[in-house]
Amino acid sequence: MKTGSIAAALFLLAAPAFADDTIKIAYIDPLSGGGALVGEVGLKHFHYLADQINAAGGLNGKTIEIVAFDGKANPQESLIQAQKAADQGARIITQGAGSSVAAALSSWVTKYNERNPGKEIVYLNYGAIDPALTNDKCAYWHFRFDAHTDIKMAALTTFMKDRSSIKKVYLINQDYSYGQSVQRDARAMLKEKRPDIEIVGDELHPLFKVTDFSPYIAKIKASGADSVITGNWGQDFALLLKAAAGAGLQTDWYTTYAGLIGGPTAVRQTGLSHRVFVASVYAPNTAPAEAQAMDADFRGKSGTALLPPYVNEMRVLAKAITDAKADDAKSIAAQLEGLKLPSYEGGELVMRSDDHQVFQNMFIASFGPLDPGAKFDEEGTGWGWKTIGSVNGADTVVSTTCKMERP
């Protein structure tokens, strides 16, 4: 049995009693299959954050309830679950694992809201980072709380610009909208910032289908690359690094998701100390004391790190609901536009009205043995993230092609 359906069944039984004093947030992400790992960790985040808000008295006197649905990282399946969530009265849905799912959900929400006036749904995206979602495919009811690929790759390539040791770069990515956006950005941005760098290989492989990456590693080796750029996440990242470790491939790795669950364990096994870099909104060992305390508390309870996009999403949502003194999607969406809040990881968080994309401080970190005094190692490896660069939120702002259609 799936956790999601059990939760859904229990919810059905319990629904009438609480209908009026809870705010339901439908969490639609993979709870089975290759993406289950990521989905499970996300669910723990939302339960933790909701418990915190409820313990402090809830929002406008109501408590938050997280209802989990198994989207199986599949667009069709996720839409069925979204419909189920809507039928059960959820007016806030959140999803983050997989941009193909996000695109389907975003356009579904727009249509649903047109057909069901008075029952609108708002869609909060904490991690699907295909730029199209806040550009060509932008939608009024969709709000994104993680930096998208263009922003991450801009930070990553700016960092690479000053590393003169980079001469030959190999690109390897997952073959779907997100992986292709990493590929496209890496090519365009390196051409602009470091035209002398040669791109010696450019590979797309199917999502969650490869068991042994050794043949790909042999190709990288044969190309003579000194650095690899990859947007891989989940098991595709772990297996790639594992094969690299086995073959003794000595390259630097520039990544967007090395920090995601399972990533640190894989990097530790390669033994590549401070040669794997990540551009993200996460910097545990240099975070403000308040964030570190919360992170430590979460790690004690769930065994994994507390990642900022979830925290920011819930904080922003809580502020929007209390400011609006209402929890219907229309009031929430109106409050979210242009909302500013101190970010969990320090600095300021701004939800841009033009495209509903959040801008916040970005960090470049490398993974290796902990410096003296550093607080957090990851996944029990004894290694941790060292923040080696940061970009101010205001400097990460990129233009958008979004022409927002407002209802």
Next chain:
Amino acid sequence: MLELVSLSLLNGVLFGMLLFMMASGLTLIFSMMGVLNFAHASFYMLGAYFGYEISRRLGFWTGLVAAPLIVGVLGALVERHGLRRVHRLGHLSELLFTFGLAFVIEELVGMFWGKLPVDYRPPPALDFVAFRIFGTNYPAYRMFILVVAAAMFVFLIAALRRTRVGLVIRASLTHPDMAAMLGHDVPGVFMTVFGVGSALAGLAGVIAGPALVTQPSMAALLGPILFVVVIVGGLGSLAGAFIASLLVGIIQTFAVAINASLGSLFGTSAPPGLGDLWQVSVAELAPIVPYILMVGVLIFRPRGLLGTRES
């Protein structure tokens, strides 16, 4: 070029042997007993998790021996108390039973060990570089996999063809009624063969766990390709499965190395309607190549490479 060809060949053989290790148990169960066992990859996963659990308490080598035995006993119990009942209802019931079992095992593993990959590593005694070729390391552990897979092949062939036990097993599988008339315990033989097949899957799990990632989705990731190996190799043939494993391993590895697409061969302008297909490189198709091979075999040679029967 020479570098890429030799590395691809080596990687292909290594991957092929890994596949054979995982498929050998299924050859016994599916291709010899004729049981459509969708839960085979789940026994492989159980082997990996038991191996991990035992190795962190009592060491890798204890796990290597104990975990397959536990999985084998579990397999025998599943045959005795589950499959034997549904067996008389035909293939469809078997398929549904094992299909359900695979889901149950995946969820149970997730409950006990969590969805996170566990940190299952090769033993220190095998954690060194065996040799270097063109600047690429080949870990001793991969050589260990190669040796174990070859040993499994030799052991199974010898046991089935050269021993009296093998003779009884083959007789029970092909002529169960006659074997029973002659006083052999046919249901017992079935249970044992299923148990041994599961134990082989468990052994593959203990060994492949550290080389790949040990997590609850590992069974679903490998399940389908094992059927490809058995079908391409031919039902009822151990040697066929061996050849098919190597074939799948080598073809897939070489496909990854080839960057050519239709566009690069016949000019960049695609004929109408073929836009995307024209640009797809062979490397991008690599993971589906084994399935193309399976479809081709089913159409042109339904018996498989060395198969002895059609179904």
